[in-house]
Amino acid sequence: MKPDIEKLLEKYYEGETTLDEEKELRQFFQQETIPAHLLEHAAPFRYFAEARTQHPSATFNNRLVDKLTAPEPRPIRSLTTWFMRLAASLALLIVGFSGGRFYDQWRSDQQRTQQTVSSGDAMPTLEMKKVLAFEQHPKTSASERIQAVNQSYELSQADRDITQLLINTLNFDANVNVRLAACQALTRFENEPGVREALIQSLTIQTDANVQLTLIDALVAIKEKRAVNEIQRLAQNQEVLDVVRQKAQEGLNNLVQGGKSPS
Amino acid sequence: MDLQAFKQRILPVQGRLFRLAQLFLRNREEAEDALQDVLLRLWTNRQQLDTYHSVEALAVQMTKNLCLDRLKSPAHQKMANDAGLKEFEAEGVSPYRQVELADSAGLIRRLVEDLPTQQKLILHLRDVEEYSFEEIEQVTGLSINNIRVILSRARLRLRESYVKANNYEAGH
Known part of the structure; x- marks a missing residue:
């Protein structure tokens, strides 16, 4: 054993030993009793064996894990x-x-x-009101107003506002054609409150023959008996045109007969 | 690579890296600090670890370089100067010195630490960590023959200085 170790030591110092041989040397020098002449070689091997057991302290790993987990969000x-x-x-x-x-x-x-x-058909109403509003008259053209009046045909039902608007148009619009259109539009709403009365009243106001004729036609068509007096007055009025007087007479007859025949 | 896998891979190497760092820095706390640095660097580069041939060789290299860098850094030099002063005082025959000499393992450690860097590294890797020549070659980049020569010199020098120190002690 001893010469073996000496040979190994020689090789060792030349750097020629294998790992196994070095292990053998370390094990040899771990013994309690070592020959005196080899004692001076013992210390390094004992140191190597001891140094291998060195490890970082127990708290190190905890700190490390903390560090590893803590900075992890950094790249993220x-x-x-x-x-x-x-x-x-x-x-x-x-x-x-x-x-x-x-x-x-x-x-x-x-x-x-x-x-x-x-209402459901607010669109035409709104536009109508806008165009026919009295203060708008100077700005709007007659055709625009007629169009607005005609929009009332799109309405299934008229409220008081609409009929009043049409009545105003009928009575006060400057343009005859607009008034005619309003008159025709109003006859559609004969059942609305105030429309019939307005038509009768309008007969006294209107001076234009065309409008008078249309009004008489309308009143006869809706068989408005209360208009008889007015129409009679018109028929006897010398200032109105002959055509109108004839028409008034005719309408008068129709109304009176129409009133009689069904009863 | 998650933390668990990383730990599994690095934990077995951790002791080695620590001992290496301790060898260079001669101080437990500093060695732990350096080791932590190395591991953190490995962790941040964990995606590229698989591309390396040997993670251990890489880690050892990193530790060595980091330790040498630290030894060069001004902060460390100041500390080493303080330590050197203590050593210098200990050069005389002080009770402290005597106690340390009596502890031969402590003496050897000091003697190993006093070896030139390359000798120290190779001696440590070979005799403490039991690296094969191939592994040392990977870490240091030196040829095997070169490593043998350096290793031989380190061993001889270590014995020489040990015998010298022992005789010195015996003389007193």
């Missing part, structure tokens, strides 16, 4: 900041677009509700 955070920027810009865009869209929708909704509040 850098990623998220980059990602966040993109997400934020996208979110802003989306918010902007959707905001605009919602506003648009909200506005059109409001418009629609405003329209639907008054």
Whole structure:
């Protein structure tokens, strides 16, 4: 054993030993009793064996794990900041677009509700009122007003506002054609309160032959007996045209006969 | 690579890296600090670890370089100067010195630490960590023949200085 060790030591100091041989040497020098002449070689091998057992302290691993887990969000955070920027810009865009869209929708909704509040066919009513409003007359053309009056045909039902508007138009519009149109429009609403009376009354106001003729026709058509007096007055009035007087007479006859025959 | 896998891979090497760091820095706390640094660097580069031939060789190299860098850093030099002063005082025959000499393992450690860097590294890797020549070659980049020569010199020098120190002690 001893010469073996000496040979190995020689090789060892030349750097020629294998790992196994070095292990053998270390084991040899771990013994309690070592020959005196080899004692001076023992210390390094004992040191090597002892040094191998050195390890970081127990708390080191805990600290390390803390460090490893703690900075972990760092790379992720850098990623998220980059990602966040993109997400934020996208979110802003989306918010902007959707905001605009919602506003648009909200506005059109409001418009629609405003329209639907008054009635189902508010659109023509509104326009009509706008065009036929008395103070608008100087600004609107006759054809525009006729068109507005004709819009009343789109209404299934007329309220007081509409009939009043038409009556006003009939009585006070400057243009004959507009008045005619209003008259014709009004005959559609003969059942509305005040329309018949307005037509009768209008007969006294109107001076234009065309309108008078149309009114007489209308009154005869709706068989309004209360108009008899007015028509009679018209038939006897010397200031009106012959045609009108004839028409009035004719209408008078029709009304009186029409009133008699059914009864 | 998650934390668990990382630990599984690095934990067996951790002791080695620590001992290496301790060899260079001669101080337990500093060695732990350096080791932590190395492991953190490995952790942050964990995605690329698989591309390396040997993670252990890489880690040993990193530890060695980091320790040498630290030894060069001004902060450490100041500390070493303080320590050197203490050593210098201990050069005389002080009770402290005597106690340390009596502890031969402590003496050997000091003697190993006093070896030139390359000898120290190779001696440590070979005799303490039982690296094969191929593994040492991977870490140091030296040829095997070169490593043998350096190793032989380190061993001889270690014995020489040990015998010298022992005789010195015996003389007193």
